[in-house]
Each structure stands twice: as C-alpha cells, then as structure tokens.
Amino acid sequence: MFLGVVIHACADFVPHYATADRLAPLVLDAVVDLIHGFRMPLFFAVSGYFTALVWQRRGLGSLLQQRARRVLLPLALSLVTVRPALEWSFYLGRVLAGTDPGPVPASAGFPVSPTTSGMAHLWFLWMLCYLVVAFAALVGLGRVARRLAPRTTRALARPGLFVVAMLALSVLMQFLMPTGQFGPAYTDRLLLDLVVVGYYGCFFGAGAACYAPAGHLPSWLLTAQARWPLWGAAALVSLSTGRSLPVEHPVSQAAQVAFAWLTILMLTGLFQRVFAGERGADPRVRWLADASYWTYLVHFPVVLVLQGLVGGRGLPFWVTVPVVLVGAMVICLVSYQYLVRYTALGALLNGWRSRESVRGAAHPRAGTA
Known part of the structure; x- marks a missing residue:
C-alpha cells in the first residue's frame, strides 16, 4: 500500500x-x-492467501460478508468522496504550480458508465471484488466436482501443480495485454478487462493455493522462500532484461512476468525471516x-x-x-x-x-x- x-x-x-x-x-x-512490476501482483498473491484463510476458518458466507464490509463498502464510499476530491486536487495542484489548470471540474460525482475509466487508484479494490466472487464460484464448482469425480478432483487439486499452472497462465495473460510500459496493465472501469483480471487472478489463485488448513505454508514454498537472496538476484536480472528491450518484445514480456514472481518469492522469504x-x-x-x-x-x-x-x-x-x-x-x-x-x-x-x-x-x- x-x-x-x-x-x-x-x-x-x-x-x-x-x-x-x-x-x-x-x-x-x-x-x-x-x-x-511487482506491487500489485504481490498484493493479489497475499490477498488470495488470506481469502483462503478466511474461507477455511469461517466459511464461504462469512468470507463474502467480510469482503463486502472491508472492501466493497470502503470502495463505494471512496468513489463518492476521494474520487471527486482527486479531480479538484488535480485542478488545484496545477493552479498552485502556476500552470494552465484546464477546465474547472464540472461535477463532484463519479462517472458510472460501465465502460468509463474513472476509478483511478481505487481500481484494485474493484478487481479484488471480482476475484473474490470468482473464488466463491470455484469453491462451489469444486464441491460439485468432488461429489461427481472425487479421485480426479483430488488429483488435480494439488497446490504445487496449481501454482505452476498459474505461473504459466500469467505469461499468456501478459502477452495478451500489451501495456506500453514495464509491468502489467490495470483497468479502472466498472466492467473490467477480463485479460487483466485473468493476469492478476493468476497471482490471487497462487496465493490461495499456498494456504494450508493448519495455517502453515507448504514445505516446498518454505524451502523456496529460504533462498530469497537467489530470487532477489534473479529478479534484478529479469528487471534489467525487461527494461533493456522494447516493453512489447516477447523476451521483455517474459522477463516482466518473471520479475513479478521472483520478487514475490524474494520479498515473502525476506519478510518470513525478518x-x-x-x-x-x-x-x-x-x-x-x-x-x-x-x-x-x-x-x-x-x-x-x-x-x-x-x-x-x-x-x-x-x-x-x-x-x-x-x-x-x-x-x-x-x-x-x-x-x-x-x-x-x-x-x-x-x-x-x-x-x-x-x-x-x-x-x-x-x-x-
């Protein structure tokens, strides 16, 4: 934050x-x-972990209530307070700087058209609402799948396998959302870009998969996090590679995704230690x-x-x-x-x-x- x-x-x-x-x-x-390059992927990975934690400890209904209270309601209040203040602050900042401020903001409201960009820095809360709803839907589908095909469901629901799948899918999502800058895109409309949702959903899903019912991280993840200096060095190489090429070059895009994942491993390992x-x-x-x-x-x-x-x-x-x-x-x-x-x-x-x-x-x- x-x-x-x-x-x-x-x-x-x-x-x-x-x-x-x-x-x-x-x-x-x-x-x-x-x-x-790593901030929002890290946020959504941590969000996925704690979403799984609340679900396992309190149940799906409690999870949805908690997210509505702590995420959706603050977002709604911010859209009618902070968001209009942002328009006036942009205008006032230019006046104070002695430059042409442009037209005076005509409205204190928020553009509510589904295709209008306007959430500004609040977009990630709306994205989190999308992902929590998707998580709840997958939980429901998982319950049905366990009844219909329990063995197949158990075989597929392996956390390590799921994380690898999310890693591979995030590379595909990165290639599908050229941003014009280093790192992932963002979407601040009411109707979010599903490719961008899919990208951040990979990190959210990986974070959720890393939660264990006992509250401990999987042993394979703890082993990986213990090598955080190695991941930090690799992240710097990825950052340098990604920035040295045009951001839409395939190698640069792959390096951008690698930088996000490696930095997440490095920072979570470092914080575990500190x-x-x-x-x-x-x-x-x-x-x-x-x-x-x-x-x-x-x-x-x-x-x-x-x-x-x-x-x-x-x-x-x-x-x-x-x-x-x-x-x-x-x-x-x-x-x-x-x-x-x-x-x-x-x-x-x-x-x-x-x-x-x-x-x-x-x-x-x-x-x-």
Whole structure:
C-alpha cells in the first residue's frame, strides 16, 4: 500500500521537477518500473492467501460478508468522496504550480458508465471484488466436482501443480495485454478487462493455493522462500532484461512476468525471516499495516496538492520528491491516528481497535488482503 504513495509521488502529474531536470525522468522512471512490476501482483498473491484463510476458518458466507464490509463498502464510499476530491486536487495542484489548470471540474460525482475509466487508484479494490466472487464460484464448482469425480478432483487439486499452472497462465495473460510500459496493465472501469483480471487472478489463485488448513505454508514454498537472496538476484536480472528491450518484445514480456514472481518469492522469504516470531507481533508493525489501507485510499489528492506546492520552484527532483512523499505520508498517518483509527470508519477498514492495543500485542485480523 505504501509503495503506491511512492509511485504517485514520483509520477509527474503536475508539471514541476521532471521538466527541469534531465536526470529526473531516468531515475523516477526506473523507480516506478521497479515498484509497478511487482506491487500489485504481490498484493493479489497475499490477498488470495488470506481469502483462503478466511474461507477455511469461517466459511464461504462469512468470507463474502467480510469482503463486502472491508472492501466493497470502503470502495463505494471512496468513489463518492476521494474520487471527486482527486479531480479538484488535480485542478488545484496545477493552479498552485502556476500552470494552465484546464477546465474547472464540472461535477463532484463519479462517472458510472460501465465502460468509463474513472476509478483511478481505487481500481484494485474493484478487481479484488471480482476475484473474490470468482473464488466463491470455484469453491462451489469444486464441491460439485468432488461429489461427481472425487479421485480426479483430488488429483488435480494439488497446490504445487496449481501454482505452476498459474505461473504459466500469467505469461499468456501478459502477452495478451500489451501495456506500453514495464509491468502489467490495470483497468479502472466498472466492467473490467477480463485479460487483466485473468493476469492478476493468476497471482490471487497462487496465493490461495499456498494456504494450508493448519495455517502453515507448504514445505516446498518454505524451502523456496529460504533462498530469497537467489530470487532477489534473479529478479534484478529479469528487471534489467525487461527494461533493456522494447516493453512489447516477447523476451521483455517474459522477463516482466518473471520479475513479478521472483520478487514475490524474494520479498515473502525476506519478510518470513525478518518478521518471524515476536517481531512480527510488534504492535507498531500492526499499526502500520492498519494505517496503510487508509493511507492508500486518501493519499492521491494530497500528493497532487503537494506537487503543485513544490512545482515551479526550480528545485531538483531529489528535493521535491522526498518533500512530497514525506509530506503526504505524515498527513495520512497523522489523520489515521487521530481521525480514523478509533472511529467507526477505522472499524470499517480494519476492525475495532482499542487504545490499549497500541501498548500491547495487537490481535491480527484479516483486512483487505
């Protein structure tokens, strides 16, 4: 979630540093490609894992209720609050930067046409709703298949085999969705592009397949994650290969998919090592995890206004980007702590939190993941 703030702080939405510094596009484009190449695939892989966890522990009905409450409802509220604020922030940012702001936003509403692009940075929540519905449908089909052909179903429902199938399918999806940039495409319409849904669905499905009923990761995955430095080195090779060729070149597209999978293996292995045991139960880690949801929902308008404030000042990008990034993070995190966390809105996003839980170990609950 926090990496989304970094991407938007680096992108040149309001004319400023990137037009005045020759080095800025090279550095900032590399940062954006690096993050964009794995961020959403990783998110959906983790989301798939926790979707399977909630289903196994609470049942399908509880899963759908929880996702409607923690994902669909916040999305609906954001579309009538954050999304209109984004239009006005884009306009205000250009005014503050001293550039032509274009026409004043004519409406405070959200374009609801199914084919209209307009969800902006909120698209991933709608994508997650699609994938949860698909997951529920597959669970139902699986129950029917187990009754009709139990042996065949058991033979096919092997997690390792399913993950390999998802890996291969993701390569096909990447070839079917040329994006014009490094990494996967995104779709922000109400009627999502099914190829893009299929691509992210591969990571979601792989994550779901990695959940074991006992709550432990499969032994083959733990063995692979233990080699995270190797996957990190391989990911860097894939990143370099993918960026050195035209993004629609077959080798580049294969390298882009490889980069996503390798980075997921590397990061999950690294986090398993760093946050194992008591460190993973640190209430400060839980607080940041909770705050990340609110931060991502509201950060974009803040970033646009801050870009306008620092734009046109003649400052180098290595000054302006940190100012925008730190400023946006401070505003979002402070507002979360004092305006959101212990309110009904905070409960909607993360579940009820008591002030005492900050001093002690926080009880983990499944949120958007």
